[in-house]
Amino acid sequence: MLSTYQYPKFDYVRPPELSGVGKKRYPVVVVGAGPxxxxxxxxxxxxGVPVVLLDDDDTVSVGSRGVCYAKRTLEVLDRLGLGEPCMDKGVSWNVGRTFFREQEVYNFNLLPQPDHKRPGxxxxQQYYLEEFEVKRAQELPKLDLRFKNKVLSVTPEGDGATLQVETPDGVYTLETDWLVVADGARSGIRRLMNLDIEGKIFKDRFLIADVVMKADFPHERWFWFDPPFHPGQSVLLHRQADNVYRIDFQ
Structure with a gap:
């Protein structure tokens, strides 16, 4: 845990289905309250689509995790009503520099033209993005956000799916026309349904550190190959909010 961030605890609310007063079928159920x-x-x-969002935790992700959000992502966040808080808190940058040992060998500028609404x-840190998203979600009357609600099973049906959901007060059933599975790379639901992730695996290992420090570095991305402080490997440096520097050591 970092000294620069106070992790929120979101309230668990007893689902109406456990009291026999809630409807059991919804147009959409989303599992996983990550970004x-x-x-x-x-x-x-x-x-205008009613949606239930289930998450088995009651706080945001620990550590910086997702770090960089590109211009197109910022446009999506604007559409969701989240662009301004993310811009106000985040560190904007356009220039990236690549070094071999101690010599700069390449640089780029993601925003060579002036007067764009958003930077490149x-x-x-991902925990800020999730916190901003939770606050926005809680403002929307058609979004039912349920923390400490863990999906135990999913039964596909011809016109939807049935879920068994565990809470501190017991287990209840939900039916949905559409199920959106967003519970991460190690998805428990995909495992339950024997669904594989299609894609390539990045084989290298990295030590990822969030370091709180005051430094006079410009707001740029720096990448080193074979630096003197980590010979034969690569290192990536990003400045984040609150003077937290994300350092990735290969």
């Missing part, structure tokens, strides 16, 4: 699940649920609710990139 993707929250964004999907917000988008649906803003479009911002750096913002």
């Amino acid at each position: 993707v699940g929250l964004a999907a649920a917000i988008e649906l609710a803003q479009s 990139m911002i750096n913002l």
Whole structure:
């Protein structure tokens, strides 16, 4: 845990289904209140679609995790009503520099033209993005956000799916026309349904550190190959909010 951030605890609310007063079928159920699940649920609710969002935790992710958000992502966040808080808190940058040992060998500028509404990139710890998304989700009447609600099973049906959901007060059943699975790379639901992730695996290992320090570095991305402080490997440096520097050591 970092000294620069106070992790919130979101309230658990007893689901109405456990009291026999809630409806059991919804147009959409989203599982996973990370950046993707929250964004999907917000988008649906803003479009007038009732949605239930389930998460088995009651706080945001620990550590910086997702860091860089590109211009297109910022445009999506604007549409979700989240662009301004992310811009206000994040560290904007356009220039990236690559070094071999101690010599700069390449640089780029993601925003060579002036007067764009948003920068090429911002750096913002994932816990801030999730916190902003939760606050936005709680403002939307068509979005039912449920913390400490863990999906135990999923039964696909011809016109939807049935879920068994565990809470501190017991287990209840939900039916949905559409199920959005956003519970991460190690998805428990995909495992339950024997669904594989298609894609490539990055084989290298990295030590990722969030370091709180005051430094006079410019707001740029720096990448080293074979630096004197980590010979034969690579290192990536990003400045984030609150003077937190994300350092990735290969």
